[in-house]
Amino acid sequence: MIATSNRTVVDELALRHLDAAYNLGRWLLGSEQDAADAVHDAYLRAARASDTYAGGNARAWWLAIVRNCCLARLSLRNKDKHNVAIDANPAAAERWLPRAEAEEIEERLDDSRRSQRLDVHLRNLPVTYREVLILREIEELSYREIADVLETPIGTVMSRLARGRALLQKALTEDGSMEIPHGL
Amino acid sequence: MDCKTASDLLPLYFDGELDRATSREFEAHLDECAACRDALVALDSLRTALRSETARYGAPASLRARVEQSAAAPPVARTQRTRTHTRWLAMAASWVLAFVAGGLTLGLWHQGSAGASDAAQLNRDLFASHWRALAATSPIDVVSTDQHTVKPWFAGKVAMAPAVHDFADQGYALMGGRIDYVGSERVPVLVYRHGKHLIDVFVLPEMASSSTRDVVTAQGYVLEAATLGGQRAMIVSDMDRVELTRFRDLLSAQVPEN
Ligand SMILES: [Zn+2]
Numbered sequence: 001m002i003a004t005s006n007r008t009v010v011d012e013l014a015l016r017h018l019d020a021a022y023n024l025g026r027w028l029l030g031s032e033q034d035a036a037d038a039v040h041d042a043y044l045r046a047a048r049a050s051d052t053y054a055g056g057n058a059r060a061w062w063l064a065i066v067r068n069c070c071l072a073r074l075s076l077r078n079k080d081k082h083n084v085a086i087d088a089n090p091a092a093a094e095r096w097l098p099r100a101e102a103e104e105i106e107e108r109l110d111d112s113r114r115s116q117r118l119d120v121h122l123r124n125l126p127v128t129y130r131e132v133l134i135l136r137e138i139e140e141l142s143y144r145e146i147a148d149v150l151e152t153p154i155g156t157v158m159s160r161l162a163r164g165r166a167l168l169q170k171a172l173t174e175d176g177s178m179e180i181p182h183g184l
Numbered sequence: 185m186d187c188k189t190a191s192d193l194l195p196l197y198f199d200g201e202l203d204r205a206t207s208r209e210f211e212a213h214l215d216e217c218a219a220c221r222d223a224l225v226a227l228d229s230l231r232t233a234l235r236s237e238t239a240r241y242g243a244p245a246s247l248r249a250r251v252e253q254s255a256a257a258p259p260v261a262r263t264q265r266t267r268t269h270t271r272w273l274a275m276a277a278s279w280v281l282a283f284v285a286g287g288l289t290l291g292l293w294h295q296g297s298a299g300a301s302d303a304a305q306l307n308r309d310l311f312a313s314h315w316r317a318l319a320a321t322s323p324i325d326v327v328s329t330d331q332h333t334v335k336p337w338f339a340g341k342v343a344m345a346p347a348v349h350d351f352a353d354q355g356y357a358l359m360g361g362r363i364d365y366v367g368s369e370r371v372p373v374l375v376y377r378h379g380k381h382l383i384d385v386f387v388l389p390e391m392a393s394s395s396t397r398d399v400v401t402a403q404g405y406v407l408e409a410a411t412l413g414g415q416r417a418m419i420v421s422d423m424d425r426v427e428l429t430r431f432r433d434l435l436s437a438q439v440p441e442n
Contacts, residue, residue: 011255018251022243036247043251118237136199137234143201143316153365155312162195169230 010050014043021066027134028070042066060148121171129164185213313364314384314420324360338372346372346387347413383421
């Protein structure tokens with residue numbers, strides 16, 4: 001494939017999965033502006049790297065770039081605040097991730113207390129589990145696609161997903177906002 | 185199917201990652217096990233709540249406009265890749281049940297990850313990858329029996345394209361290749377078939393070439409170190425040891441390319 005036709009494929013790919021990209025960015029970064037900037041960065045990077053597009057898992061390839069741009073932004077944000085690199089200390093990333101953006105959430109979810117709690121619990125999950133839940137439950141990616149986005153083995157995807165679900169179920173059960181059925 | 189196996193398979197069933205035959209076995213267990221039904225309902229409640237109540241943020245029009253503006257050319261018709269389904273895949277899928285029921289379950293990587301050595305982690309990754317490849321829709325990204333198609337396919341996708349040889353004449357037919365992960369490293373995987381056995385050859389990056397020299401077996405599946413054109417590789421299959429050794433020797437006999 002020649003570069004120009006790949007470039008067109010990338011344009012089309014990015015636009016087709018722009019909502020997925022932005023949604024991931026919002027859940028990773030919190031702010032609207034940061035998410036939009038990260039996705040735009042990702043588009044530029046994808047267009048430049050269009051000849052590395054492997055075909056097949058196109059959406060995963062694109063979302064992997066989006067995720068990397070988001071993590072780079074988080075890293076930068078962290079450097080400004082704490083001067084700790086995300087790579088050096090992944091656990092630190094969890095601490096300074098945006099927790100609840102109170103204003104925005106209230107504005108949007110005033111009508112639904114339950115929904116607000118679910119949002120907050122998901123937002124409070126460590127980023128490792130939050131991203132895997134977003135990719136699986138909201139964006140409906142397969143295990144293999146998630147592995148491609150996170151650049152991690154399938155086994156890691158499965159264990160993070162199991163742990164993330166368990167943590168979220170526990171949080172919801174503890175504040176009584178969701179009934180976990182105990183029989184059919 | 186016993187309850188332990190069923191609960192390990194439960195997330196895979198729920199996420200649509202099980203083949204139909206295994207799904208039916210799982211469903212038969214569901215009919216008689218309230219605990220597994222409850223666990224499934226709980227997963228479903230969580231998903232329903234997430235999908236119906238959690239925001240899926242749509243891209244703002246301003247972002248879409250920015251990207252469209254940056255795009256060099258207007259979108260054209262998308263290129264579609266056709267998925268190749270081969271008949272032996274269906275056969276491979278049914279092995280998953282035997283594999284899981286045999287005891288190499290998800291527990292292998294749910295637990296034990298804390299104090300596990302790098303070599304043990306590597307083995308888990310390789311088994312998981314092989315096993316997942318058998319379970320899912322396609323264990324192969326590029327389907328070809330032609331080594332001259334498979335090798336260039338890897339170029340640009342991984343740091344170093346592996347040496348690719350077809351051993352169909354010796355009974356080990358090249359099926360194609362895929363890219364998988366070992367740790368965070370993308371590695372090429374060559375896929376061969378010997379009779380009804382699927383063989384994965386993971387070509388390892390230098391840093392992963394740790395102390396894993398021993399043959400590791402798990403419930404009839406074998407993981408064995410090999411060299412491939414001078415690169416370290418790991419073979420995962422359920423072939424018997426004699427056949428595996430023969431295959432390993434074929435691989436190792438190939439001279440390094442330059
Ligand atoms: Zn059960």
